[in-house]
Amino acid sequence: MIKPPLKWAGGKRWLVSHLAPIWERHKERRYVEPFCGGLAVALGLQPRRSLLNDVNPHLINFYRHLQAGLKLRIEMRNDEQLFYRHRDRFNKLISNGGATSEEAAQLFYYLNRTCFNGLCRFNKSGEFNVPFGTYATINYDADFSGYPAVLQQWSFSNVDVEKVALEKGDFVYADPPYDVEFTTYSSGGFSWEDQKRTAESLAKHDGPVVMSNQATPRIVDLYQRLGFELTYLPGPRRISCTGDRTAAREVLAIK
Ligand SMILES: C[S@@+](CC[C@H](N)C(=O)[O-])C[C@H]1O[C@@H](n2cnc3c(N)ncnc32)[C@H](O)[C@@H]1O
Numbered sequence: 001m002i003k004p005p006l007k008w009a010g011g012k013r014w015l016v017s018h019l020a021p022i023w024e025r026h027k028e029r030r031y032v033e034p035f036c037g038g039l040a041v042a043l044g045l046q047p048r049r050s051l052l053n054d055v056n057p058h059l060i061n062f063y064r065h066l067q068a069g070l071k072l073r074i075e076m077r078n079d080e081q082l083f084y085r086h087r088d089r090f091n092k093l094i095s096n097g098g099a100t101s102e103e104a105a106q107l108f109y110y111l112n113r114t115c116f117n118g119l120c121r122f123n124k125s126g127e128f129n130v131p132f133g134t135y136a137t138i139n140y141d142a143d144f145s146g147y148p149a150v151l152q153q154w155s156f157s158n159v160d161v162e163k164v165a166l167e168k169g170d171f172v173y174a175d176p177p178y179d180v181e182f183t184t185y186s187s188g189g190f191s192w193e194d195q196k197r198t199a200e201s202l203a204k205h206d207g208p209v210v211m212s213n214q215a216t217p218r219i220v221d222l223y224q225r226l227g228f229e230l231t232y233l234p235g236p237r238r239i240s241c242t243g244d245r246t247a248a249r250e251v252l253a254i255k
Pocket of ligand 1: 053161176
């Protein structure tokens with residue numbers, strides 16, 4: 001299995017063994033992920049034909065260059081001064097129309113490896129603003145030569161979930177940002193309204209759909225009402241702030 005090239009929050013590598021038997025029944029279809037994130041699932045299932053979408057334009061730019069044989073030529077070191085120089089250069093490219101360049105893809109990789117917790121956050125003017133990380137050592141795995149062959153027949157798009165160019169019969173695996181209850185504000189920019197419109201557009205799709213999320217009561221209710229079949233799984237282990245290891249329940253909604 002080829003490794004996801006980036007650190008990405010909410011990676012579903014652990015779900016691949018649960019999704020594989022479902023995908024196996026549909027593997028002649030085109031595989032579509034509206035929220036592809038770190039590509040953990042697509043790289044795990046390795047569909048032949050695929051459309052991978054994410055609203056983050058820099059992520060998609062990185063994958064497009066990876067597909068075309070990205071090579072890292074910029075200086076890569078876990079050094080605070082170099083980090084802020086590279087971050088400034090990346091932000092200059094964004095503001096000067098260079099966001100889709102190969103240099104931006106290289107810088108995105110460096111920032112992802114080097115910044116605090118591998119986060120990807122932007123300020124109101126669209127500038128990447130995550131500070132320098134606190135890693136003792138970083139492995140800048142600069143060899144991307146295995147990716148072009150795997151990504152060859154995949155296409156990438158960078159639109160909102162509702163604008164993804166679905167075709168009749170596509171197999172859709174949707175992994176929206178987790179629903180976090182008891183917040184009126186949106187978590188990671190994805191609100192309850194966004195969860196609802198995602199669910200409604202998935203319900204309308206004419207083809208198999210699998211959606212994963214945290215099994216909050218309102219997510220369970222939403223997908224049940226839309227006629228999905230639900231399966232519960234223990235989520236990945238987390239360490240809570242009190243130190244006890246709890247596994248939040250995860251739900252797969254299948255149609
Ligand atoms: C939980 S992550 C997906 C993780 C992925 N399944 C993996 O295993 O790496 C959710 C992704 O949804 C993307 N996203 C957020 N809002 C979106 C929207 N409105 N349309 C499309 N993608 C969106 C985020 O950029 C993020 O990468």
